[in-house]
Amino acid sequence: MHLEFLGGAGEIGRSALLVDDRLLLDYGVDSGDPPRYPVGTPEPEAVVVSHGHLDHVGSLPTLLSGADRPSVHWTSPTRDLALLLVKDTLKLHGGTYDCPFTEAEVARLTQVSVTHRYREPFTVLGGAAGGGYDVTFYNAGHIPGSSHVLVDDGETRLLYGGDFNTADQRLVTGTTARPDADVVVCESTYADTDRPPREELERRFVESLEATRWEGGTTVVPAFAIGRTQEVMAICAEHDIACYVDGMGIRVARLLRQPRNEPFLSDSSVLRRACANARFVDGRDGQRKRIAAKPTVIITTSGMLHGGPAMTYVPEIRTHPANKIAFTGYQVDGTPGRELLDTGSAEIDGRVVPVSAQVEHYDFSAHADRRGLRRFLDAYRDATVHVTHGDRCDSFAEELSADGFDASAPAVGESIRH
Incomplete structure (x- = not known):
């Protein structure tokens, strides 16, 4: 399995991970001034989306600007929230650099949408001869519909953690999912913070x-x-x-x-x-x-x-x-x-x-704090861990390595083969 980090590595914003040049996990935007988009020009055959925040979905319509029509897989809340956000972006910034897509591309997004429930595996890009991916969503506890994404190509099991929370909130329970995985891509937003109960x-x-x-x-x-x-x-x-x-x-x-x-x-x-x-x-x-x-x-x-x-x-x-x-x-x-x-x-x-x-x-964050991240990763001591989505990814990866993990903090544009 070949991973290419197109965004969200060593930074917060524009999350995008390309698997084998075929399957794209998230495609967001860093909505700063000016905005920043994932690097490269991926042409995925399918897209799987972890949750409906702009830094994970804000660039999705641009994938539909050409002749390609990759299917987009997500939960129903993620679809609804993503469409709300991209339509709002179009309304506020249409026709400017802050909005690199059109109303037509947003409409196409609804046409290629496929929704799924938690813990119900589905196959992406598989044909009669195989060669596809078995994908499963698990509750990530971040916002309604947010998911850990497990991708299995038959040889390697990749867990793309997305944004997650191990503590209960009013609307969603903290994640308890720990599916077996060989490779884990883990956020580190609050890796240096311990919040009060x-x-x-x-x-x-x-x-x-x-x-x-x-x-x-x-x-x-x-x-x-x-x-x-x-x-x-x-x-x-x-x-x-x-x-x-x-x-x-x-x-x-x-x-x-x-x-x-x-x-x-x-x-x-x-x-x-x-x-x-x-x-x-x-x-x-x-x-x-x-x-x-x-x-x-x-x-x-x-x-x-x-x-x-x-x-x-x-x-x-x-x-x-x-x-x-x-x-x-x-x-x-x-x-x-x-x-x-x-x-x-x-x-x-x-x-x-x-x-x-x-x-x-009042820090009502929907991200796991340092204790939550470590509790989550305790289940993956035998896996390879890639630390992303944070301001201090390197230091958290070093902390994990010192504790016996096989951990690294990839850079934007970096490719890693497993």
Whole structure:
């Protein structure tokens, strides 16, 4: 089995792994400024997708720009979320370098889509003479529909870990799958971080929301649209905290409530209750300014203050110290969210202004932390491990090697034969 790392190696973003020049695992984008795409010009016969985040699906339509029509295999939530994201990219950036595909290519993506359930093996590229791959999806515990991807060519069993979490969340249970594998491609996003127990983090978050509301303040909760918004909604519902929800997270919640997607939730009633507890915002007629003036909780995109409805709410609440901005995810260096955390100021409408509202950070990450990664990899001490999807892949690979693993951190563009 020949592996070529086209992206996501030694970095976070544009994940793409080409197997034997035939089978492509993920095809994402690094949505920075400017965006970066996987290297090379792969022409796969089939594509298998681990989950529906932009850094794993954002470049998929470009594979359909020519005469080729590779089949695309994924779970139903991954398909729905991927289509939502690429259509949104087309709407925002169509016709520019930030969107290297057209509406026609997005339409073709729906035509080649094939969905699968967890633990139900399927064959890709196999004919009467064989030569294909047996593929199985396993729950990865990251977001609804996220998968570990096991690829078996009859000689080598490759486990492409995707993004995964070993801890339970409100919507999905942590991964317990440990299928036999000879080669493991493992993420390392939080390889140097040990997070507190989820219960403790939720308790502090809920206490903060309630304290702000009791003091007459408004809390804006910037949250990623996929997974994080719905998790925070579920936390609020569990503790009877009324909340407003704004941005793409509303569409994601509705997609996940579709009957075809509910089997990928640990308990579909959790999301139903979360939606019933929340008030969805459509943003018409000055609605957002009126909401921001209330002592309430507002869950809104964008999670790093890149834009979106959050940048309507933050200016409205920034001047009063009784108000609060509660981040729920990692803030990448150079983003407005990171700037606000580090300096107490934020860029709003093209100028940097001070923020008197309180600023807090709660790491509700959907990635495994260092302990979770090590627990997962303990099952693969006899396998070859390739460390990817992280800022410090080399150091984690060195740590694993010192502990007896056959581990390495490939570079983008590197090819390895097994």
